Amino acid sequence: MNALNVAEYMQTLGLQARQASAAMARAEAATRNQALRALAALLRASTADLQAANARDIDRAVAAGLAAPMVDRLKLTPKVIETVAQGCEQLAAMADVIGDIVGMRQQPSGIRVGQMRVPIGVFGMIYESRPNVTIEAASLSIKSGNACILRGGSEAIDSNKALAQLVRQALASAGLPAEAVQLVQTTDREAVGQLIAMPAFVDVIIPRGGKGLIERISRDAKVPVIKHLDGNCHVYVDAPCDLEMAVKVTDNAKTQKYSPCNAIEGLLVARAVAPQFLPRIAAVFEAKGVEMRCDADARTIIGEARTRAATEQDWSEEYLAPIISIKVVAGLDEAIAHINHYGSHHTDAILTRDHMHAQRFLREVDSASVMVNTSPRFADGFEYGLGAEIGISTDKFHARGPVGIEGLTSLKWVVLGNGELRS
Amino acid sequence: MNALNVAEYMQTLGLQARQASAAMARAEAATRNQALRALAALLRASTADLQAANARDIDRAVAAGLAAPMVDRLKLTPKVIETVAQGCEQLAAMADVIGDIVGMRQQPSGIRVGQMRVPIGVFGMIYESRPNVTIEAASLSIKSGNACILRGGSEAIDSNKALAQLVRQALASAGLPAEAVQLVQTTDREAVGQLIAMPAFVDVIIPRGGKGLIERISRDAKVPVIKHLDGNCHVYVDAPCDLEMAVKVTDNAKTQKYSPCNAIEGLLVARAVAPQFLPRIAAVFEAKGVEMRCDADARTIIGEARTRAATEQDWSEEYLAPIISIKVVAGLDEAIAHINHYGSHHTDAILTRDHMHAQRFLREVDSASVMVNTSPRFADGFEYGLGAEIGISTDKFHARGPVGIEGLTSLKWVVLGNGELRS
Known part of the structure; x- marks a missing residue:
C-alpha cells in the first residue's frame, strides 16, 4: 500500500468501527458474553492452526536474528492459548457494567437525575510482539460494548491475523458485527499515524510498548491517550515501622520481578530507623546481586565498598533491572517531597506504624496508586479486583492507575420526568 | 510585554500555580470553606470599589462602540455582586468531596483496595466578557482544592483585576497561598497560546465563549480540554404520548429562552401522533413568532404558508434563535438515528408513554444527557444537584455533560495492607 491507500484503508476501518460500535452498545450483555464464550471455544479448537500461523512469525524472527527473549515473547504455545481462552471465559462470567445507573436522585x-454507564465507543490499541494481547484487547472490547481497531507488531502479523479471524467468527456467531474488532492488516507504519488522528472514528488510543513509541503517540495523537511512560516507584520506610515486615515488603517490591513497571526503583528510609533497617535490606539485596546506588548517609551505614554513590540522575531513573537507588530522609515530609518531585506518579508505598503518617502519605503523594504496608507490585488490574487490565494510566484525566472495563466506559446523565418545565 | 516576556510571565504563573496546588490539596475542608466565606464578605464590603473598577471597563466598551447587550454582560451591578457572594457561601456550605474514599474492598x-477523590491539580480557564465568571471559577477552584489560572476577556480587565485582588486577600486570610487563584494580568493574546501549552503546570483547560474560540483552543491545546462546541438538542414526540404534556414540554424546551445551549433546535414527531400534535405546537410557535423549518410531511400537516421547507443544513443547525426544525419520523428507530447523526451529543429528550421506548432512547441516544418526559432546558449543574457548574462537556472522556466539582477531581487508588507480598 502507498500512503494514500493506507489513509483510505484506515478511514474505512474507522467508519466500520464507528458503525459497529452502535450495534455493540445496543447489544445485550448475554449476547456479548455468548461471543466471548464462542471465542474461547474457537481458540481451543484452533490451537494447531494458530501454532502453524505463529510458526511463520517465529521463523521470520529467527531468520532476522531477533534476540531469544524477543522470540519467546512471540510464541503462541498451547499454554498461552489456553490462558487467553480462560481469560475470555472469566470476562464472560463477570457482572456487566453497561447500562448500570448510579446515583438516581430526585x-x-x-x-x-442519575448517571448511566455506557461504552466509550471505539478505542484503538497499538502494541508490540506478544500476540496474546490481540485476544486480551478484543475480549475487553466485547465485554465493554465497544468496538476497537488493533494494531499489533509487524513481527506477529501472521499470528495476529489468525487470531483476529477467530474473533470475527465468534462475533458473527453471536449475531454481532464482525467489524466490532478489526485488526490492521498492513504493517505499514503510516497506519499508526492515521489511527491516532481520526477523532471522528476513534475515541481513545491505548498504546503498549517502549517509552519512545508511547511518547511519539502521545505527542501526535488527536484523541485522548491512556498511557504511562515510566514506573519510577518507591517504598518509604518510615519511623516507627515493623522492620521485619519492611525487609520482606521492600525485598518483594524490588526483587520479585525486575521488569514490571510497578517494581520499585527507589528506597527512602527515615533517619531514625536507617541504622537498624539498612544493613538488613542491604544483606538481602547483596545476596540477590542488586546494585545499591546510595546517598552519602546510606553509604556510610551500608558501607562504601558494598554500594555506589547515587547521582542526581539516579533519583529519576527507571532501571527495570537489579539496581536500586537508596536515600536516607529526615522523615515523612522529605519522603513525600522526594516522591512527588522525582517519581513518575505511578505507585508508591509507605511502610509505617504511625496512623497519621499513613493518612498524610495517602493524601499527599500525587500518584495513581498510594499504598500503606504492602508492596507496589500489587498495582495491577487483577490484584485490584477489576477482573481485567487494558493498561495503566499515570494521567489524572479520566481513568487513573490500572484501567479495567470501567476505563473503557463513560457516564452519561439520565433524567426522568413527568412533564416538568424549567422556569 | 513582548512575546518572550509573555512566555516567561506565563511560565512563572504556571510554576506558582503548581506549587500552590500542593498546598491546596493538603488544606483541610474547613480552611478552604473559610476562604470562601471570607471572599463572600470581601465582595459585599467592596461593592463600591468593584463598581468603580467596572465603570472603567464600561466606559471603554461604550467608547469603543460595543453593542448594548455586550455592555450589559460586562456590568457588575450590586445584584450581580450579591449573587456571586451567595454562590461562594453556598459552596462553603456544601459537603466536601476531597479525600472521600469509595469502594474499599478486601x-x-x-x-x-479503594479509590480516593483528590484535586486534579491546576486548571486554566479562558472566558469572555462577564466578570462574575472570575469569582465563579475562583470559588469552584478553592472548593475543589485545585489551583487555577484565569484568563478573562480584555474588555473586563479592570473588573477582573479588582475581583482577583479580593480572591488573593480571601485566600491569604485563611492561610492559603494567594497564588492558588491567579488572573492573567496581560491582555496579550499570546498568553492564551502559552496557557494551553504548559502540560507541566496546567492539567486541564476549560474554555467558555464562542465556537470559534473553543475550536481554536481544542486544536492547539497540549492538555485535555473540557468543552462543548454546539448544543443541537432535540425533543422527540413519540407514539403513544401525553399530547397535553408534549405541547407544554416542547414549548418550554424551545421558547423559555432561545440562547442557552440546552434550548432545542430540532423537533421530531412520530408519524402516528403528528396529525394531532403538530397543529397544536404550531399554534404555540406561531403565537410566539418561532419560524418553523419543516420536512415535507410536517409542512403538509401544518400548512405551507405557515412554514418554510427545511434544507439538509437545518438538521445540523444551532440557531440559538426563534427558529426550529421539524421532522416527521416513522418512529423510535428513525428518531434515534436522526439524533445520533445530526445532533451534537449534548441533550435530547423523548416524550412517551411507552416504557420500552423510553428505555431504548436512554440507552441508545449517544448524548451527554438523555431525558424522558421533561425539558432539555434542565441540563444544568444546578438543576442536576451538582451545586455548581464549571462548564458542559460533550466529550466522553472524563467528565460528561454538566461538570461540577467532581469534574475537577480525579480518583487515585488507595491500597491498605499488613505486609502482604505479591507472589
Missing part, C-alpha cells in the same frame, strides 16, 4: 424541580 | 491477597 431534584427540587421534581426531575430524577 | 481482595483475595488480603490487601484492601
Whole structure:
C-alpha cells in the first residue's frame, strides 16, 4: 500500500468501527458474553492452526536474528492459548457494567437525575510482539460494548491475523458485527499515524510498548491517550515501622520481578530507623546481586565498598533491572517531597506504624496508586479486583492507575420526568 | 510585554500555580470553606470599589462602540455582586468531596483496595466578557482544592483585576497561598497560546465563549480540554404520548429562552401522533413568532404558508434563535438515528408513554444527557444537584455533560495492607 491507500484503508476501518460500535452498545450483555464464550471455544479448537500461523512469525524472527527473549515473547504455545481462552471465559462470567445507573436522585424541580454507564465507543490499541494481547484487547472490547481497531507488531502479523479471524467468527456467531474488532492488516507504519488522528472514528488510543513509541503517540495523537511512560516507584520506610515486615515488603517490591513497571526503583528510609533497617535490606539485596546506588548517609551505614554513590540522575531513573537507588530522609515530609518531585506518579508505598503518617502519605503523594504496608507490585488490574487490565494510566484525566472495563466506559446523565418545565 | 516576556510571565504563573496546588490539596475542608466565606464578605464590603473598577471597563466598551447587550454582560451591578457572594457561601456550605474514599474492598491477597477523590491539580480557564465568571471559577477552584489560572476577556480587565485582588486577600486570610487563584494580568493574546501549552503546570483547560474560540483552543491545546462546541438538542414526540404534556414540554424546551445551549433546535414527531400534535405546537410557535423549518410531511400537516421547507443544513443547525426544525419520523428507530447523526451529543429528550421506548432512547441516544418526559432546558449543574457548574462537556472522556466539582477531581487508588507480598 502507498500512503494514500493506507489513509483510505484506515478511514474505512474507522467508519466500520464507528458503525459497529452502535450495534455493540445496543447489544445485550448475554449476547456479548455468548461471543466471548464462542471465542474461547474457537481458540481451543484452533490451537494447531494458530501454532502453524505463529510458526511463520517465529521463523521470520529467527531468520532476522531477533534476540531469544524477543522470540519467546512471540510464541503462541498451547499454554498461552489456553490462558487467553480462560481469560475470555472469566470476562464472560463477570457482572456487566453497561447500562448500570448510579446515583438516581430526585431534584427540587421534581426531575430524577442519575448517571448511566455506557461504552466509550471505539478505542484503538497499538502494541508490540506478544500476540496474546490481540485476544486480551478484543475480549475487553466485547465485554465493554465497544468496538476497537488493533494494531499489533509487524513481527506477529501472521499470528495476529489468525487470531483476529477467530474473533470475527465468534462475533458473527453471536449475531454481532464482525467489524466490532478489526485488526490492521498492513504493517505499514503510516497506519499508526492515521489511527491516532481520526477523532471522528476513534475515541481513545491505548498504546503498549517502549517509552519512545508511547511518547511519539502521545505527542501526535488527536484523541485522548491512556498511557504511562515510566514506573519510577518507591517504598518509604518510615519511623516507627515493623522492620521485619519492611525487609520482606521492600525485598518483594524490588526483587520479585525486575521488569514490571510497578517494581520499585527507589528506597527512602527515615533517619531514625536507617541504622537498624539498612544493613538488613542491604544483606538481602547483596545476596540477590542488586546494585545499591546510595546517598552519602546510606553509604556510610551500608558501607562504601558494598554500594555506589547515587547521582542526581539516579533519583529519576527507571532501571527495570537489579539496581536500586537508596536515600536516607529526615522523615515523612522529605519522603513525600522526594516522591512527588522525582517519581513518575505511578505507585508508591509507605511502610509505617504511625496512623497519621499513613493518612498524610495517602493524601499527599500525587500518584495513581498510594499504598500503606504492602508492596507496589500489587498495582495491577487483577490484584485490584477489576477482573481485567487494558493498561495503566499515570494521567489524572479520566481513568487513573490500572484501567479495567470501567476505563473503557463513560457516564452519561439520565433524567426522568413527568412533564416538568424549567422556569 | 513582548512575546518572550509573555512566555516567561506565563511560565512563572504556571510554576506558582503548581506549587500552590500542593498546598491546596493538603488544606483541610474547613480552611478552604473559610476562604470562601471570607471572599463572600470581601465582595459585599467592596461593592463600591468593584463598581468603580467596572465603570472603567464600561466606559471603554461604550467608547469603543460595543453593542448594548455586550455592555450589559460586562456590568457588575450590586445584584450581580450579591449573587456571586451567595454562590461562594453556598459552596462553603456544601459537603466536601476531597479525600472521600469509595469502594474499599478486601481482595483475595488480603490487601484492601479503594479509590480516593483528590484535586486534579491546576486548571486554566479562558472566558469572555462577564466578570462574575472570575469569582465563579475562583470559588469552584478553592472548593475543589485545585489551583487555577484565569484568563478573562480584555474588555473586563479592570473588573477582573479588582475581583482577583479580593480572591488573593480571601485566600491569604485563611492561610492559603494567594497564588492558588491567579488572573492573567496581560491582555496579550499570546498568553492564551502559552496557557494551553504548559502540560507541566496546567492539567486541564476549560474554555467558555464562542465556537470559534473553543475550536481554536481544542486544536492547539497540549492538555485535555473540557468543552462543548454546539448544543443541537432535540425533543422527540413519540407514539403513544401525553399530547397535553408534549405541547407544554416542547414549548418550554424551545421558547423559555432561545440562547442557552440546552434550548432545542430540532423537533421530531412520530408519524402516528403528528396529525394531532403538530397543529397544536404550531399554534404555540406561531403565537410566539418561532419560524418553523419543516420536512415535507410536517409542512403538509401544518400548512405551507405557515412554514418554510427545511434544507439538509437545518438538521445540523444551532440557531440559538426563534427558529426550529421539524421532522416527521416513522418512529423510535428513525428518531434515534436522526439524533445520533445530526445532533451534537449534548441533550435530547423523548416524550412517551411507552416504557420500552423510553428505555431504548436512554440507552441508545449517544448524548451527554438523555431525558424522558421533561425539558432539555434542565441540563444544568444546578438543576442536576451538582451545586455548581464549571462548564458542559460533550466529550466522553472524563467528565460528561454538566461538570461540577467532581469534574475537577480525579480518583487515585488507595491500597491498605499488613505486609502482604505479591507472589
